[in-house]
Amino acid sequence: FVSRCRAGARCREKMIRALGWVVLVVSGAVAAAAAPKPNIIWIMADDMGWGEPGLYPSTSPHGRISTPNLDQFGREGIQFTHAYAGYTVCAPSRTTLFTGRHSGNFPANGLPGTNLPSNPRTYKDKLTPELLKEAGYVTAAIGKVAPLDNPVVFGFDYFIGQVDQGLCHNMYPRMIDTMNATRNVNLTANWKDKNRSLTMASPEQYNYTVDITHEHSMDWLKEVATGDKPFFLYESFTVPHAGGWGSAPMEPEQGAPVPSDGMYASHTEWPDVERDHAAVITYLDGYVGELMALIKKLGIDSNTLVWFASDNGAHLEGGHDYKFFNSTGGLLGHKRSLFEGGVRSPSMVRWPGTITPGVSGFSWAFWDFLPTVAELAGVTAPNGIDGMSIVPTLMGKSQSPKKYLFWTWDGTGVLPLSSTAVAAPEGKGASGYGVRVDDATTGRRWKGVLPHCNAGGKPTATDALQLYDIVADPFETTNIAAANQDQVHAILTILISEGVTCACFQC
DSSP states (O other): OOOOOOSTTTOOOOOOOOOOOOOOOOTTSOOGGGOSSOEEEEEEESSOOTTOSTTSOOOOTTOOOOOHHHHHHHHHSEEESSEEOSSSSHHHHHHHHHHSOOGGGTGGGTOOSSOBOBTTBOOOSOOHHHHHHHTTOEEEEEEEOTTBSOTTTTTOSEEEEESOTTGGGBSSOSEEEETTEEEEEEOGGGSSOOOHHHHHHSGGGSOOHHHHHHHHHHHHHHHHTTSSSOEEEEEEOOOSSOBBSOOTTOOOOOBOOOSOOGGGTTOTTSOHHHHHHHHHHHHHHHHHHHHHHHHHHTTOGGGEEEEEEESSSOOOOTTOOTTTTTTTTTOSOOTTOSSHHHHBOOEEEEOTTTSOOEEEOOOEEGGGHHHHHHHHHTOOOOTTOSOOOOHHHHTTOOOOOOSOEEEEESSSSSSOOOTTSOSSOOSSSSOEEEEEEEOTTTOOEEEEEESOOOTTSSOOTTOOOEEEETTTOTTOOOOOSTTOHHHHHHHHHHHHHHTOOOOOSOO
16 A cells, blocks of 8 residues: 655655445436535544634744645635534544534433444444435545444445544554454555654655545545435544554554644754644645545535534643644643633534635534534434534524533543632542533523532532633633522533533543
8 A cells, every 4th residue: 555645845656546435326316516415524633723723813932833725614614613522532522423412411322432332233323424324325434433433334335544543643554444344454665664754754655544544535535426426524634633653552642743844844943743743734734625626626516515623622642732832722721621622623614605604603512513414414313312403503594502512521631720710629530521501692601610520420509610701701711600600500400400411431
């Protein structure tokens, strides 16, 4: 298997395709470009901070990371400033995307949170790809697919990438996965010695997983665009998550592997990991640009709904300091935090001719994706899910805010978080929760944080909830619970009535 690369002078070694796929064709149907149901693409970044794409507000002494394609994407669609990932870490966050349920209701629905087992199958409702297949879509999952242990069983017609999220940290693995098996694609170029210096000196001599999976995404799109069914592509990048140059069973997080530092190579005053971190985000941005250019070239731009988001907040792993580029845009916390920096996602949605470009402060989360695309595809979402269709918002119509948004984690994530945070220890212990409630009448947007639940594992009326007004105080610097006990009581009443739990996943 020989990959291409975009390093330096953008070398373009053609990747030898060792695998193919079957595209279902129904003769006599209209072409996909003219289908009444939109094609749907979800582009997932791994651990990208809210402040890292150029359209989102952030400043740092080291300047901004270059993301011209994401910036254009956002200008051509809706840039959501108050959209949220499904969780503070990877697999539980993606579980919410596929199920339409938040973590507070995982236990009641047989969801492990860290994986979705297929044999035996413990979750009985249909997942997002299964609903879209039911609606006549051809589907593909390419890249990182955790929590799915078998994407084909769960509704994807085609899959290549990595099932084990730990092994996704290997950016130059010896093997990756396809279809119903794991580690069944041999990347022969990665069996020789490899480290940062070697792979950057001769990137064309190695198989970088981001190159491989993106190449397959592009080729798959070329195939299905000429077919007569709408399609759903889940292109899930493994970057800018920290990673390494190891091989299974190792799962190293040694830095931010990337074939070249590109435009950042001259910044020798920066630590290697920070040059690499900036470069890998710009590398991902370039592939987003390639994908959008292909959609236009294929003539399916006006009938393709594309989502971009990150699965949680900015990371601080592999030696990377999330403050170096102010990756959260000043939001408090980071990956593994209940504060805004841990869960708010740089989310944008684009559908030319249907979605009016603009900036929206409407709050939604990953679990709203399933009911939204189900409505657009003309199928019924499972009963009792937590998600709510945001089609009205996408179409520029007024929409009432969600009743609440909810995440769980054991502690607030880091200590100390701010000088005004409660004095009690907020590190590891009984799992706590974060909750957001928007008041449509007053316009107030409340964020509640409880580092640790009581022994019962559920919210109670006596919870010492921290409270923030994230419009007046977007960086959650001042806990105003004492002066707003009526609002604290109202939030706790909602959570108690909903029966949510504080259970933590991937903790």
